Every structure is written in C-alpha cells, then in structure tokens.
Amino acid sequence: MYGLGAAPSVIREIANYGWQRAAEVGAENVYNFSIGDPSVPAPDAVKQAMLKIINEQEPTGYHAYTPGPGAPDTRAAVAENLNKRFGVDFTADDIYMTCGAAASLNITLRALISDPKDEIIVVIPYFPEYKVFIESQGGVPVFVQPDEHMNLDVENLKAAITPNTKAVIINSPNNPAGVIYPEALIEEACKVLEEKGKEYGHPIYVIADEPYRELVFTEEKVSFIPAVYANTVVCYSWSKSLSLPGERIGYIAVPKGFDGYDEFIPAINGAGRALGYVNAPSLMQQVVRDCIDVMPDIKPYAECREALYDSLVNMGYTVAKPSGAFYMYIKSPDGNSEDFAERLKKYDVLVVPGTGFGTPEYVRLAYCCPVERVKKALPAFEKVMAEYK
Amino acid sequence: MYGLGAAPSVIREIANYGWQRAAEVGAENVYNFSIGDPSVPAPDAVKQAMLKIINEQEPTGYHAYTPGPGAPDTRAAVAENLNKRFGVDFTADDIYMTCGAAASLNITLRALISDPKDEIIVVIPYFPEYKVFIESQGGVPVFVQPDEHMNLDVENLKAAITPNTKAVIINSPNNPAGVIYPEALIEEACKVLEEKGKEYGHPIYVIADEPYRELVFTEEKVSFIPAVYANTVVCYSWSKSLSLPGERIGYIAVPKGFDGYDEFIPAINGAGRALGYVNAPSLMQQVVRDCIDVMPDIKPYAECREALYDSLVNMGYTVAKPSGAFYMYIKSPDGNSEDFAERLKKYDVLVVPGTGFGTPEYVRLAYCCPVERVKKALPAFEKVMAEYK
Numbered sequence: 144m145y146g147l148g149a150a151p152s153v154i155r156e157i158a159n160y161g162w163q164r165a166a167e168v169g170a171e172n173v174y175n176f177s178i179g180d181p182s183v184p185a186p187d188a189v190k191q192a193m194l195k196i197i198n199e200q201e202p203t204g205y206h207a208y209t210p211g212p213g214a215p216d217t218r219a220a221v222a223e224n225l226n227k228r229f230g231v232d233f234t235a236d237d238i239y240m241t242c243g244a245a246a247s248l249n250i251t252l253r254a255l256i257s258d259p260k261d262e263i264i265v266v267i268p269y270f271p272e273y274k275v276f277i278e279s280q281g282g283v284p285v286f287v288q289p290d291e292h293m294n295l296d297v298e299n300l301k302a303a304i305t306p307n308t309k310a311v312i313i314n315s316p317n318n319p320a321g322v323i324y325p326e327a328l329i330e331e332a333c334k335v336l337e338e339k340g341k342e343y344g345h346p347i348y349v350i351a352d353e354p355y356r357e358l359v360f361t362e363e364k365v366s367f368i369p370a371v372y373a374n375t376v377v378c379y380s381w382s383k384s385l386s387l388p389g390e391r392i393g394y395i396a397v398p399k400g401f402d403g404y405d406e407f408i409p410a411i412n413g414a415g416r417a418l419g420y421v422n423a424p425s426l427m428q429q430v431v432r433d434c435i436d437v438m439p440d441i442k443p444y445a446e447c448r449e450a451l452y453d454s455l456v457n458m459g460y461t462v463a464k465p466s467g468a469f470y471m472y473i474k475s476p477d478g479n480s481e482d483f484a485e486r487l488k489k490y491d492v493l494v495v496p497g498t499g500f501g502t503p504e505y506v507r508l509a510y511c512c513p514v515e516r517v518k519k520a521l522p523a524f525e526k527v528m529a530e531y532k
Numbered sequence: 533m534y535g536l537g538a539a540p541s542v543i544r545e546i547a548n549y550g551w552q553r554a555a556e557v558g559a560e561n562v563y564n565f566s567i568g569d570p571s572v573p574a575p576d577a578v579k580q581a582m583l584k585i586i587n588e589q590e591p592t593g594y595h596a597y598t599p600g601p602g603a604p605d606t607r608a609a610v611a612e613n614l615n616k617r618f619g620v621d622f623t624a625d626d627i628y629m630t631c632g633a634a635a636s637l638n639i640t641l642r643a644l645i646s647d648p649k650d651e652i653i654v655v656i657p658y659f660p661e662y663k664v665f666i667e668s669q670g671g672v673p674v675f676v677q678p679d680e681h682m683n684l685d686v687e688n689l690k691a692a693i694t695p696n697t698k699a700v701i702i703n704s705p706n707n708p709a710g711v712i713y714p715e716a717l718i719e720e721a722c723k724v725l726e727e728k729g730k731e732y733g734h735p736i737y738v739i740a741d742e743p744y745r746e747l748v749f750t751e752e753k754v755s756f757i758p759a760v761y762a763n764t765v766v767c768y769s770w771s772k773s774l775s776l777p778g779e780r781i782g783y784i785a786v787p788k789g790f791d792g793y794d795e796f797i798p799a800i801n802g803a804g805r806a807l808g809y810v811n812a813p814s815l816m817q818q819v820v821r822d823c824i825d826v827m828p829d830i831k832p833y834a835e836c837r838e839a840l841y842d843s844l845v846n847m848g849y850t851v852a853k854p855s856g857a858f859y860m861y862i863k864s865p866d867g868n869s870e871d872f873a874e875r876l877k878k879y880d881v882l883v884v885p886g887t888g889f890g891t892p893e894y895v896r897l898a899y900c901c902p903v904e905r906v907k908k909a910l911p912a913f914e915k916v917m918a919e920y921k
Contacts, residue, residue: 148797149802178597184591202573205778207777208569242631245809388595388810389595390595391811409534409537409538410534410537412538418638418807418808419632419637419807420634424631426779
C-alpha cells in the first residue's frame with residue numbers, strides 16, 4: 144500500500160506541475176491538457192433537481208441510508224433508461240448503484256476473481272488504474288496489443304486467452320485513445336469469448352467500462368455489449384456524462400442471461416460490503432434518477448476536437464481517430480513519447496506520455512478545456528514538428 | 533463474496549421484517565428498534581450550507597474531483613476543529629477525507645495489515661461489520677470479553693495480545709452497548725499497548741472508531757485517544773452527528789507522533805486507491821467544512837433514553853449504562869437473547885439479539901426514533917418480564 148500511495152500517478156504529477164506553473168507564469172500561459180476533468184459544467188437540470196429535493200423533501204429522507212444496492216426507484220429508472228435506449232430488458236434487480244466507476248470496477252473484480260491465478264485481459268491502450276484495481280482485487284492483468292489504429296485486435300485477444308482467463312475489460316469510447324471500437328469488431332470479439340468459454344468449460348466475461356458512453360462526436364455507434372453478449376457486466380459512472388466526477392456516483396448492470404447470475408448478484412453485494420461501500424451517496428442517487436434522460440452538452444468538447452484534429456494531421460502528426468471521450472492520442476514523430484512530451488513542455492504545453500497507458504510512442508491530450516487553450520497551443524505543436532524535421 | 537452477499541445481516545433482516553409488518557398492521561403499531569438510522573434530521577445549517585454552495589458557486593467547482601486525500605480547506609477545517617476541542621496539533625496533512633466510517637476503517641485496515649497472520653483485536657460487544665472488514669482486508673480478528681458492565685477489560689485485553697497483534701479497535705461511545713469507556717480505563721489500556729509494543733519490538737496501534745463521539749447523554753468524558761496515545765488512527769463519520777448516513781462522508785486522522793507516520797500516510801493513499809475510493813463526495817466535503825462546528829441536537833434521543841432506562845430497570849431488567857450513542861443494551865432475564873427477542877416480537881417490539889455483537893445474552897434496542905414509540909413499547913417489556921417471573 145505504501146508503494147501504491149508513494150508512487151506518483153503520472154497524470155496527477157503533470158497536472159500538479161501545470162497548476163504550479165500557472166501560479167508562476169499565469170494560467171493563460173499554461174496549456175494543461177493532462178487531466179480528464181470535465182470542463183463542461185453539470186447540466187442545469189442537475190442543479191434544479193438538487194434544489195427541488197432539498198427544498199421539498201425532509202433531510203431524514205434524502206440523507207438516509209439506502210439499501211446496499213441502491214434506492215429502488217433509482218435502480219428502476221436506470222433499468223428503464225437502458226431498456227429504452229438499447230432494446231434490452233433490465234429490471235431494478237439487475238442494477239447496483241455505486242460510488243463511481245472505480246467502485247463499480249473494484250466491486251465487479253472482487254466479485255469475479257476467486258483464484259490468484261485468475262486473469263483479467265486489458266486491451267491496450269488502457270486507463271492505468273485498471274492494473275492497480277485488478278492486482279488489488281487479487282487477479283493477474285494480461286495486456287493485449289491493439290491494431291495500428293488503436294482498435295481492439297481480435298486475433299491478439301484470442302491469443303491472450305488461457306484457461307485462467309476470467310474476463311476482458313472493454314473500454315469504448317476509449318481512454319486514452321478516444322477511439323470507438325467498431326460494432327463488427329465487438330461482435331467478433333464476443334464470438335471468440337463464447338467459443339473459448341465453451342472450449343475451457345467456463346464463461347469468459349466482458350467488463351464494459353462505459354464512463355464515456357455519452358461522449359461521441361461521430362456517427363459511429365457505441366456497442367452496448369450486453370445486447371450482443373449476455374456475459375457482460377456494465378460499469379458506468381456519471382462523472383463525465385453529467386460532469387459529476389467529485390460526487391462519486393455510478394452503477395453496475397448485470398443482464399439476467401449472465402452465466403451464474405443468481406450467484407453473481409449476491410457476490411456484488413458481498414464485494415461492496417467487503418470493500419466498505421455501504422451505499423452510493425444518497426442525495427446523488429435521487430439526482431441521477433431525476434436526470435436519467437439528461438444528455439450532456441458535448442459541443443464545447445466537439446469544438447476543441449475540431450480545432451485540434453485537422454491541424455495536427457496537417458502538420459504531419461499521426462493521431463488515433465478521436466471519435467469519443469475527450470482525449471486525442473498523438474504519436475511522437477520519432478516514437479519516443481517521453482521526449483515528445485518534454486519538447487512540448489518547453490512551450491508550456493502539458494500532455495501525458497503513453498507509457499502508463501501501454502503505448503510508449505503516443506501522448507494523451509485531454510481536450511476537456513476552453514477552445515482558446517487548444518487554439519493557442521497549436522503553434523507549439525508546429526514548432527515541435529519542425530524540430531523533428 | 534457470494535457468502536457475504538447472500539448471508540443476511542441480522543439487523544437488516546429484522547428491520548425488513550418491521551417494514552413489512554408495518555405495511556400489514558400500520559406503522560404506529562410496530563415498534564421497530566432494529567436499525568441505527570438517525571431520526572433527528574440533519575441540522576438546518578447543513579441545508580443552508582448546501583443551498584449556499586449550489587446557489588453561489590459554479591458546478592465545475594463543487595462537483596469536481598478533489599485530491600485523493602480531500603479538499604485542502606476541508607482537511608484544514610477538520611484539523612483545526614480537533615485541535616480546538618482536544619488540545620492536539622493536527623494539520624491538514626494528517627487528515628484523509630473518506631466515504632464514511634466503513635471506508636475509513638477498511639482503508640486503515642488495508643494500510644496496516646501486511647501479513648495474513650496480523651491480528652486485529654476487537655473489544656466485545658462490537659459492530660458486526662468489524663469482522664467482515666478485518667477479514668476482507670486480510671487480517672485475523674481476535675475478540676476480547678468485556679467486564680460485566682460491558683466496559684473494556686484491560687486484563688482481558690492484555691491477555692489477548694500476541695506478537696502478531698497489529699491493532700486494537702476501540703469504539704466508545706459503543707455500538708451496541710451505549711457505554712463510554714472511562715478515561716482511566718483507556719489510559720490503562722494504552723499503557724498496556726505501549727508496554728506490549730516494547731516487549732514485541734513493534735507498535736500496537738489503536739483504531740479509534742468514533743461515529744458516536746458527539747452523542748453523549750452524561751457528564752462522562754469521551755477520551756480523544758490520540759491525545760494520550762500517539763499510535764492511534766481516528767476513524768470518524770458524520771453519519772450520526774450530522775445525520776448524513778446516506779451521504780458517506782467521514783475522515784481518517786493520524787497524529788504526527790504515530791510510529792511510522794511517514795510510511796503510513798502514503799499507505800492510506802495507496803489503500804484508498806486500491807479499494808477504488810477516488811475521493812470523498814465533493815459537495816459534502818464542502819458542507820462538512822462549512823458545518824465543522826455544528827453540534828447535533830441530541831434532545832430527542834435523550835428523551836427516548838430517559839423514557840426507557842428507568843422504566844426498564846424498575847421492571848427488573850439489567851441494562852448497560854446508556855451513556856452515549858443511541859442504543860440500549862438489555863440483558864435477557866434468562867440469558868437467552870434470541871428467545872427474549874422472540875417474546876418481544878409477539879408484541880411487535882423489534883430488537884436485535886446480541887449474538888452478532890459477541891454477547892448472546894443481550895439485545896440491542898436502537899432508540900433513534902420518536903419518543904412515543906418508546907413509551908408505547910414499555911408495556912410489552914412489562915408483560916415479557918412477567919412471563920419470565
């Protein structure tokens with residue numbers, strides 16, 4: 144635990160440098176693209192929902208313990224919303240409210256992993272905390288290389304599956320690459336999991352980590368995996384979609400066709416208890432219930448994305464297709480992302496080297512920021528490209 | 533995890549029965565004393581603080597991620613409040629904000645326990661989840677019998693310490709017994725820990741679980757243990773003091789004199805990360821900062837306590853001295869608490885048998901309820917005592 148606490152998260156380290164640097168030279172002169180903190184405010188509906196609850200209800204109601212899996216009406220609202228949008232048939236029983244996506248993932252992993260040999264496959268590039276979570280819940284992370292477009296590579300996935308494979312984490316729209324895995328790829332991957340599961344005599348689950356589900360800038364469809372593969376646990380969070388990252392509110396959804404459903408639902412309850420999660424924050428459970436159909440305003444992110452993408456490509460950069468989330472994944476001209484990040488840093492442009500995400504030749508640029516910051520940072524990219532040429 | 537999720541918590545089971553029964557015969561006819569859910573509403577200052585934050589600040593501020601250990605100003609406010617009240621010298625660095633007491637305890641246990649042989653001593657009677665938390669964080673719970681007044685027994689504590697003892701959980705005011713461990717006893721116990729620590733060549737820590745610190749009905753002083761024994765981790769929650777149980781907000785406090793402080797603070801950060809706690813809920817962090825000096829209105833609990841205690845004693849019941857918290861611990865006239873609870877249940881009076889708390893001869897009555905409920909339940913106790921006589 145000491146190592147985990149003492150080792151700086153690279154993202155946080157760069158963000159902290161940026162905040163210090165802003166104090167020295169002025170915030171307007173630092174182009175801090177390090178951290179995925181939503182710049183779009185929570186929709187006004189969130190504020191109105193909070194005020195209505197606070198002004199019209201008794202505090203002994205909205206501040207009270209809820210049942211461990213969450214308030215029944217919130218769970219029902221989540222189920223209904225998923226059914227309406229994705230043609231599935233969840234009920235409140237299938238939904239377990241959590242303190243955000245990190246809680247969703249840890250509870251899911253704790254409930255799934257039963258043997259220290261259990262392997263959880265992670266598709267590169269990946270959110271670095273996956274490794275921490277898998278290891279701390281007693282499993283072994285196994286990393287799978289993507290294709291050259293930073294997409295899921297089904298052949299690589301297939302090759303990584305062993306008799307010990309318990310689950311695969313799928314994160315699309317992807318952090319850090321911003322890509323959306325094409326539907327056909329997801330379906331092909333699920334077919335492989337189905338076959339391998341039969342071959343090894345036990346299901347291979349998908350953990351669909353979906354905090355960026357609502358942040359999509361193209362016509363591409365984000366697969367809702369339980370609709371095509373029942374052995375899927377959905378881990379969701381409103382951190383990005385409703386811009387509530389500090390409030391820690393999310394859920395786990397398990398379809399009734401999930402192999403071992405009757406044991407897995409109690410196991411989720413047990414894992415929540417074992418990790419000290421009593422219930423998801425109670426006021427926020429009511430807020431997300433009341434805002435269940437509210438969609439984020441992604442226009443500000445779309446503007447940043449447009450301002451960046453074409454310019455970077457025109458300058459000669461290779462960039463993963465930024466279809467969703469609010470990250471741009473940019474290849475270092477010479478393949479060394481640490482050096483690339485250092486060169487940009489000289490111009491006070493702060494990005495995160497891809498080493499921790501599993502692709503040391505890329506950097507991640509988080510464009511959840513005012514569009515002016517993006518536009519003013521472009522000349523630095525131009526100059527750095529000139530240095531390489 | 534399945535076992536943990538499938539096994540019903542006795543308290544929840546009885547509470548659920550009470551709610552069902554209320555639907556059948558009317559809530560006014562069921563005397564549900566099973567669960568420790570505060571009946572006193574959160575002070576109005578909490579509502580005003582929420583409204584002020586929501587109406588005056590930008591949502592990108594109050595809903596944002598905070599640093600993992602919490603917002604600096606909230607941590608500073610907690611430190612200052614402790615210093616003012618208890619003559620200690622905490623700084624913001626010593627405070628780690630959490631998602632409630634269960635999170636505080638699990639993070640602390642995870643940071644402390646480093647070997648599967650590590651033992652954590654629990655003083656009987658105890659909150660049943662301690663066992664779950666210690667085991668799920670990889671340690672061995674060791675239970676210590678109290679004296680006949682349900683107080684800490686220092687000789688029993690001393691006898692339970694082994695070279696593997698890592699820490700002792702002290703919970704005063706106590707759930708379920710309502711007793712406050714006398715200052716002299718606490719000091720004596722800390723002296724024993726000091727000596728045994730020297731004998732075994734490693735510190736024996738205290739984990740002071742203090743959710744009921746502010747709920748005191750007598751002139752007895754609740755020891756603030758770090759002031760007398762620096763090897764103490766305080767685990768606090770505002771669930772009971774500000775009646776915010778559903779919001780999940782609390783803290784961990786570690787004094788600078790704590791043996792291994794420089795490693796333990798990062799270990800707490802690491803444990804929080806490993807359990808999936810990103811930060812304590814952000815809006816509530818601001819609320820508790822703004823309400824740091826607000827004390828609960830405990831008059832309604834005091835009324836219930838008075839209405840119950842003398843009457844029960846006059847009827848011939850043996851009751852642990854109800855000095856704090858909002859629990860009355862009542863001995864079964866024949867020493868069988870399961871049977872005692874069953875007899876009361878026939879009159880729709882619902883209490884929790886003490887088996888899960890480690891004292892099978894007592895029942896716990898949670899008097900966080902309207903005083904009328906308490907008064908109307910007294911005749912049932914009279915009738916049950918007559919049955920025994």
